[in-house]
Amino acid sequence: MAGEPQADCLFCKIVAGEIPATIVRETDTTLAFRDINPQAPTHVLVIPRVHYPDAASLAAGDPGAAADVLREAGKVASQEQVNESGYRIIFNSGPGAGQTVFHAHAHVLGGQDLRRLVA
Template identity: 50%
Template sequence: MSDCLFCKIASGEIPADVVATSDTALAFRDIQPRTRVHVLVVPRDHHETLAGMAAVDAQGAADLFTLAGEVAAAEGIADTGYRLISNVGEDGGQEVGHVHVHLLGGQRVGPMVATRG
């Protein structure tokens, strides 16, 4: 997709602080980190949502989580723990319409809390 930020990062058109790559995915540091370690893992191919991607490319979806695990190990947080989040849609907090998984760790991230309203 020509105007997709993450497609441009995956193709190298826009620079990013890349921490790991695979044939199907790319991991780079979030520019607004929420924890000491905050890495985004994105597929190289454009998909809007993780569920949509899994329906047409189950192996590619699995590769995202494999790369996330490799990054967690490389960042030294695999043993202490980390959180993986994939926001879907506007109500889910998705800000870029390209599948991405947030890898958060390096500190206690606390419980998941939902607000009612």
Template identity: 50%
Template sequence: MSDSECLFCRIERGEIDAEIVYQNDLLIAFRDIHPQAPTHILIIPRKHISTINDLQDEDAAIVGALFLAAKELAVSEGLLESGYRVAMNCGEGAGQSVFHIHLHMLGGRAFSWPPG
């Protein structure tokens, strides 16, 4: 899929509305339209990377920025004390439905282990 057709690239470019809760030069974060928890935020890099398998060494800063944004969002969403979960799926069999890497940040309820 090309960047021009990618749902998340279209959100990043402002072509599709989303409730943006955080952004910087490397990434953008918005509320999931089908939340699986009271707080469910998707954190995506501005650079289109289809899956974890497509990451290159030069993408290390982007991946680090995703997790640092999750920590900042946990603070702003009031989740530090109660806890939160971050997850990234890789491939259709693991539940990835949009092929643009994204970190799910979920909180506001108890989670069990193992997931799904």
């Protein structure tokens, strides 16, 4: 069921503390941690603690959690000191877009000139 932890979900396991991650921020509704395969000097994932398979289902099922993810993405950018130089917030939805973990998540990328990095 959407919103409930999924036993086979990598990010649900990170939220539960079953799999380690380098956490940079956390709130009651979100968790932010470093990507294990960074595409930029700053590459942090911001996830809702509730399970939804993608950004659209998160926004439809729990708009407050979707807003929390975006708010925290901005706070991550500030904490990582990329907010003034520029950063991207990317949601990949579906395998054709490069989504490999089907738990909604935002990529916060920064720390370099991103104009040549294809999103």
